[in-house]
Amino acid sequence: MRSNRKQKSLSVFSFLCMASLLLGCEPQAAAKHTIMLILDSEETYYSQMIDEGVTEAVSEYSDVTVLKRIPAKVNDSEQQNRYLQEAVNLGIDTVIFSAADIEQSQKDLARASEKGLSIIMIDSFLSDSQDQNYIGTNDQEAGELAGTALIEALGTKAKIGILNFEELANNSQEREKERAFHTYLENFPDIEIIEQQLSWSDSKTVQLLTEEMLSKYPEMDGIVAFNEITTIGAGRAVEAKELQDKVAVIGFDTQKECIELLETGSIAALIVQNPFAIGYLAVQRALNPNDEKRAAEPLFTEVELVTKKNMYQTDKEKLLFPFTY
Template sequence: MKKRIFAALLAVGMALAGCSSTTTQGQKYVAVIAKSVNSDFFRNMKNGVESAATEYNVRVTFEGPENEEDYLSQNALIANAVKNGADAILLSSIDYHKTNDAVSEAVKNGVKVITVDSGISSELVSQFIGTDNRAAGKTAGLAAVSGFASEAKIFIGIVNCTEETDNGKQREEGFREAIASVPNAEITAIAVTDSNTESAKEGALKLLREYSQINVLVGFNEWLTLGIGEAIRESDAAQRVRGIGFDTNVLSVSMLETGEMDALVVQNPFAIGYLGVMNAARLIGGETLDSPEIYTEVLVVNKENMFDEDVQKLLFRFQ
């Protein structure tokens, strides 16, 4: 059975944010390997990881490659974690297939593996914790078409990345499913880019140049969202193009205020990190987890609700 956790359930745990675990002899070791360590999403996940590490008395490390395409470096980090005696690994995988061998080797060495945020195709993983990405894609689709008159034609440009990640694919699939049910909406074109702001901006600008009818741009992670927002700003297109994105960043939130972005599908990376370490500690202790997946909730944030007290707590958890 799939289990869904609402963000508010972790309000008490969030009070511990920013605390680091201490290292004592006999502590169990959980290695957290992210897609990168440079985004606000993963910084917030790290806060959740460290809070749970304090509460459950485990030692943690938090590492990731320099960019979100470098699955080889991520595989090397998995191997190093095994070599360094990790009891469990939390993995946000860059590649859905090309990390399977590294995970298989870890499991052979007795390491428990939980995927967080982005999964892999291996059945050796003990649990997935993160957003229900297909459902979140559908949510983004509904946000994309909201505000248009029923007879208005909606022309959508998608910006997605080249990385072979499970979450990006599922979000796009869910988005397409939602749009297919809207008779006056169509997906006009897609730009495939790297998962960084500059590449996403260039892809979005190309869509706006080549398909002047586009009136919605959508991206499925933090970097793609920033690139879309910058492209809309550079094209002075905020009045005619709705920007729909994922995740929170100081810049993307400011784009809600200034109009380059119209809606953000906000995840809960703190909860993902916290629950990951909590359940890794349970696995290490010999417990059996009662669900193969735990899905954390998402919230659509727009200019109308961004100043609501509960939304502000979600946008600015640790500032």
């Protein structure tokens, strides 16, 4: 599988070394530099791991300040845009930005850039066509891996459901994964999507929606969930209805409960991303900019397909349990 964009895959156990090769052979004392980290939410494990990666990278420098700005509510692009204005007012050097709704933040990002702020996007492209300072998951590859996992679990003929964020939540990361998944499934006309539930909510609500979906369609063979919240909700529903041997859940991310549900068979496979590396490399790029051409190229971190069978292989284990290594 190859993305149309240029790919640079970095594994969890090698990205620190690769960062040194890309960005300088050893940590350096940077000139005084202020970074504002703007995330979408502090509730998800994914965002927490980005934060951990930023913190680890900053610890290697002697004169760097990080201002963390995270809205109290999920999907609050208006608050994120106010943080961008604050960054302009404070004269911040670099903004590391994970957009809740990229379309709602386009103008504010452009304004910040015009004022001389360096913008590093994580997991949200400003546009599909322009080069930019981007570090994050290759969402096309991730979506295709979800399709691969589904076919491996169910074969080429099945009835499935899909769980993702609601239409009003214009999270480009989730949408691009799903688009790539649908494109991949065009090769398998006997995979039938019989239901789709959209929710920007908590895992408990998603669990209830999924249980209703499973009751409505007892013939359902699998569910694909495109984010942490829906993955946990789907896994809980399958577990509650004791359908582990009948319904295969393909999900995303490595929050503790995701891993537990994988171990019990309530989730058949996880598409594992590397948010720690995303946060770490975003700081490295901010403090050690390369030549303009390289800095404008998207830098993609690794994604892996993990199942109960392979989850304790060394390369997969290092992604699932990064702090044990």
